Amino acid sequence: MAIGVVVLLGVVLLGIAGSVRFRRRRRKAAPAAGTGEEGVPTFNVVALGPRGSGKTLLLASMYHQMQTMSGRGWFLTAPYEQVVMLNQWFTEVADPERDWPSGTAVGQTRDFLFTLRTRGASGALHTVLRLGYLEYAGGLLTDAQAPGSTGQADLLARIEAAHALVGIIDGYRVRQAIDGHAEGLTRVQQSLTAMISLMMLVPCPVTFVVTKWDLLHDLDVDEDGRLRRVRKFLMSNQGFRDLVEAHSARRVVRLIPVSAVGPDFAALDQRGRVAKLPDGQLHPTNVDVPLAAVVPDVFEHVERALDRAALQAALDRVGRRYRPGPGAAIAELGLFVARTAGKALGTLAPHAAFLGDAAVELLGGHQDGTSERRARLGRELTEAERTFEEFQLARRRVLRELRSRVDVLEGRLPSSRLTGED
Amino acid sequence: MATPTPVGWPFLVAAGRRRDYTILLAPDFLVADLDHGVLERVTGPDGEDGRPTTVDTSTGRGRRLSVVYATHLLTAADLGDAAAGGPDSRDEHGRPLRLIYGYTTRDGRVVEPARADLARAWAEALRAYRSFLADEEGASVAGTAPFRLASTVEVPETPADPAPAGTGRRVGVLAALAAAVVLVLVAVGAALLARGPARPVQPPVPCASPTSGPPSFGTASPTCRPTARP
Numbered sequence: 006m007a008i009g010v011v012v013l014l015g016v017v018l019l020g021i022a023g024s025v026r027f028r029r030r031r032r033k034a035a036p037a038a039g040t041g042e043e044g045v046p047t048f049n050v051v052a053l054g055p056r057g058s059g060k061t062l063l064l065a066s067m068y069h070q071m072q073t074m075s076g077r078g079w080f081l082t083a084p085y086e087q088v089v090m091l092n093q094w095f096t097e098v099a100d101p102e103r104d105w106p107s108g109t110a111v112g113q114t115r116d117f118l119f120t121l122r123t124r125g126a127s128g129a130l131h132t133v134l135r136l137g138y139l140e141y142a143g144g145l146l147t148d149a150q151a152p153g154s155t156g157q158a159d160l161l162a163r164i165e166a167a168h169a170l171v172g173i174i175d176g177y178r179v180r181q182a183i184d185g186h187a188e189g190l191t192r193v194q195q196s197l198t199a200m201i202s203l204m205m206l207v208p209c210p211v212t213f214v215v216t217k218w219d220l221l222h223d224l225d226v227d228e229d230g231r232l233r234r235v236r237k238f239l240m241s242n243q244g245f246r247d248l249v250e251a252h253s254a255r256r257v258v259r260l261i262p263v264s265a266v267g268p269d270f271a272a273l274d275q276r277g278r279v280a281k282l283p284d285g286q287l288h289p290t291n292v293d294v295p296l297a298a299v300v301p302d303v304f305e306h307v308e309r310a311l312d313r314a315a316l317q318a319a320l321d322r323v324g325r326r327y328r329p330g331p332g333a334a335i336a337e338l339g340l341f342v343a344r345t346a347g348k349a350l351g352t353l354a355p356h357a358a359f360l361g362d363a364a365v366e367l368l369g370g371h372q373d374g375t376s377e378r379r380a381r382l383g384r385e386l387t388e389a390e391r392t393f394e395e396f397q398l399a400r401r402r403v404l405r406e407l408r409s410r411v412d413v414l415e416g417r418l419p420s421s422r423l424t425g426e427d
Numbered sequence: 428m429a430t431p432t433p434v435g436w437p438f439l440v441a442a443g444r445r446r447d448y449t450i451l452l453a454p455d456f457l458v459a460d461l462d463h464g465v466l467e468r469v470t471g472p473d474g475e476d477g478r479p480t481t482v483d484t485s486t487g488r489g490r491r492l493s494v495v496y497a498t499h500l501l502t503a504a505d506l507g508d509a510a511a512g513g514p515d516s517r518d519e520h521g522r523p524l525r526l527i528y529g530y531t532t533r534d535g536r537v538v539e540p541a542r543a544d545l546a547r548a549w550a551e552a553l554r555a556y557r558s559f560l561a562d563e564e565g566a567s568v569a570g571t572a573p574f575r576l577a578s579t580v581e582v583p584e585t586p587a588d589p590a591p592a593g594t595g596r597r598v599g600v601l602a603a604l605a606a607a608v609v610l611v612l613v614a615v616g617a618a619l620l621a622r623g624p625a626r627p628v629q630p631p632v633p634c635a636s637p638t639s640g641p642p643s644f645g646t647a648s649p650t651c652r653p654t655a656r657p
Contacts, residue, residue, distance in 0.1 A: 056447040057520040093474075105522045110440070110448045112471035112527075144447025151450045151568065153457075153487040154464030177520070278521040 046356040047118070047135040048299050051164050052214075053203055054173025055196045056143035059216030059265060061109055063173070064117065064140060065094035066265035067292040071119075077293075079123040079133065079403045087117050098266065101281045111156045114141040119296075123403050125395040133403045134359065136296055139163055146199045164203055168351060169210050169299045172200045176217035176262075177279055179235055183224065186277075194242065201244045204252070208349060210302035211252050213239075213423070214295050218262040220273065232262055232420040240423075249423045256305045258423040259298060261414065263291045297410040303353070304367040307346040315345065320369050323361070335361035335397065362397055366404040433534035433580040434573040437548035438496075439555055440467050440527040443563040444518045452555050454531060455570030462486045463568065466494070472525045473498040479529070479540040495540040495578065496529030497549075505553060506560070528552035532580060539579035547574060 054060045068091045071081040083091065097106045119136040141160055150157045164170065175196065181189020204211050215221075215235055225231040239260070240246050252258045267288030274280040308316070319341045323334045339361030343354040353360065415421055436454030443449075453463035465486045473480060475498075482494045499505075501516045501524040518524055530548045551571065559566045 056442075057518070057522070104517075105520070107472060107523050107525050108442055108447065108518065108520075110442075110471045110525075110527065111467040112440075112469060142447055144442075144449070148447055148449065151464040151467060152461030154467060155487070156468060274521075278517075278519065280521055 044356055044358055045120075045132050045135055046353045046359050047137050048168045048303065048353070049137040049139075049163070049166060050169050050171060050296070050299055051139050051160075051167040052171040052173050052295075053146060053164070053200050054143055054175070054216075055147050055192070055199065056108060057177075058143060058173045058175040058196065060143065060173055061094060061106060061140060062098055062265040063214070063216060063263060063292060063295075064138060065091050065098060065106075066289045067296060068117075068119070069095045070289055070292055071296075078406050079121055081119045081121055081136075083117060083119050087115075091117075099287050101270075101283055101285050105279075105281075109140060109142045111142045111145065111154070114139070114145075114156060114159070116140075121403065123399045125399040127395060129392075129395065131396045131399045133400045134300065136299065138296075146203075147195060161203075164207070166351065167207075167209055168303055168353065169212065170204055170207060171295050172204065172211060172213040174213055174215045174239065176215045176220050176264075179215065179238065180217075180220045180273075181277070183221075183234075183238060193239075197239075197242050197245045201248050205248055208306075209351075210256055210299075210306045211248075211258060212295060212298055212302065213258070213260045215260065215262045217264060217279065218290065219264040219266065219268045219271065220279065221262075222268055228262075229418045229420050232260065232418050235262075236260055236420050236423065253424050256302065259302075259411075259415075259421050260423050261291060261294050261298070261421055262418070263289075263295065265289055265292060291414065294410060294414050297407045300363065300404065301367055301408045301411055303350075304363050307342060307349050307364075308368050315341075316364070316368060320365065323365060335365070337361070338364055358397075359400070362400050363404055366401045367408055431534075433532050433576045433578070433582065435495075435530035435532040435544060435548075435576045435578070436573050437530050437551045437571045438463075438466050438494075438528070439548075439552040440470055441552075441556055441559070442518065442524060443560055443566075444515065444524070446563045446566075448527075449566075450568050451559050451566065452528075452552060452571050453568050455572060457486065457490070458568055458570040460488060462488045462490065465492070466531070469494055470496045470527045470529070472527060476500050477545075479545055481537050481540060483536055490533060492531045492533055493535065493537040493580070494529060494531045495537050495545065496527055497545055499526045499528065499549065500524075501526060501556075506557065526552060526556055530574075530576070532576060532578075534576075535580040535582040537576075537578050538581050541577035541579075543577045544574075 052060050052063070068081060068083065068088075071077075072088075074080045082088075094106050097103050117138045117140060119138065121133045121136065123131050123133055125131055139160075142156070145157050145160045173196075175192070178189045178192040178196070182193050183189075215232075221231055221235065224234050240249070249258050266285070267290050269282065270285035270287055271279050271281050319338050323338050336357045339357030339359065342360045342364050343350060343357055350360070436456075437452055438450070438454065439452040440448055440450050448467060450463055450466050453466055457463040457466075463486075465484055469482045469484045470480075477497050477499065479495050479497050482496075483491070484494060485491050503516045506516060516524060528545075528548050530544055555569060
């Protein structure tokens, strides 16, 4: 009888343990069920800029421009409630009769999640990657916080975990400084100081963006000349110079001029503030470049972490290998990249297939993206293999385009490349 | 005993012409405890001027608050001079200034905010904001005194905070474990009972003394216990 009781007891305990484990597994599984397509990496970007520097307008203008293909091979989508918000902001900006949007409050901190999509040869839609962009009140970077407030600490944690940082330099303040206003000089100094302290030790790529570029249109007749002048002004700040020097030793550091509204939309009024022109026309410039640069910059960063000979050997294996599955060699390459540059990739490391494709396109030099496809001529592909191959080709095309967008900007504006010797 | 009338404290979160959003007014008890940071986290500008929003939240130190707030787009008239060239109602970037004002109570959940309460909070907020604009860099948070609320507040039956989320499941697991422990005790008890009553232990019998007979080495009685030699 005692044995029977003990057996019953054992069954009860096992049942409890199994129930607890089942609940834990179900809790763990629940988030994965809500995250969408598997194998799609999310690149988290944080733009560092003080109050009024143009972070929100840049975001709204960027999304407005990239929500349709407009001559590109890709476009962005976002969750509907975010689309509504972004469109509201853009409408406020675009209407010359309305005020600029108000500044962002601490309670309005939010994560925007953009999905970069493309169409394959068959017309099917493919998701290539996601971009997380944090929108927050600029004062969190520069002002002392109220006791009990967690906003600043949360922001710092996000900065630490970011895959790329974008330093926002307010073109309005640069204009003021170049015109000799002490206020402008003070504000530029303040924002550079905040950036320097946050960016100096981060391992991820950093890019600098000069917003409100339209306000600097008369600095020089040539745009690269204007950028050169702004670059010289910024590099005269010793802290900024040191920051650029530290990062440019490891990767390209860019200075990208952007305008969320373009020329002929706004100007400085008699009070020296930015005011909309009554008949202004909206033509944003270069607003897509900061995000386009993220993926190529992350991979350039990854490349420096890899042994070049080992990477080339892995790339050669992809070129030569003829494997039963279309993605096997690419996934192997991706695993190699993740293994050797795991720390540089952070949360991107598990996405082997994406890493492999990106490595071929962004690190493979003159590797022909279609060579793998040619190698399969004469071999029958299953439906699943064809679909996957179409997806791979589409993804690589997008990655090439992102790289190309940055290259075009550099070709047009050589001064956009910052080095420590400036 | 009559239920005490709920009280609330005005608060204000606003940006200045140069300074970003900051808490300018907060309940005196929160300010004294450095526990007012929650007010800027749970509030945000609303597109519609004056529309109240209610949020139930907890401070960093675990105080439960019900917060009612509304947004007001600052006008030149608010600053006392609507004439051209008067005080500017925009920030240094030409953007409109919005004030987030309202009241908070710790007496329960606000289920129906009263306009009179918001109006009272607004009057205090505007006074504070005008002072803030006069000296933004030197401004700091000011503690507010409570006032009786006209809002409908749902007072909880017990003052204790409700159990945190997930407690129900944890109680279920604990109950199951407790039942298992009881079963163990029952099983042990049953096992002991099944063995039957214990035989009484007989006291040891001393072995025969050396003087009582010839010694017999190695053949002591099984129940005897050798005793020390005298």
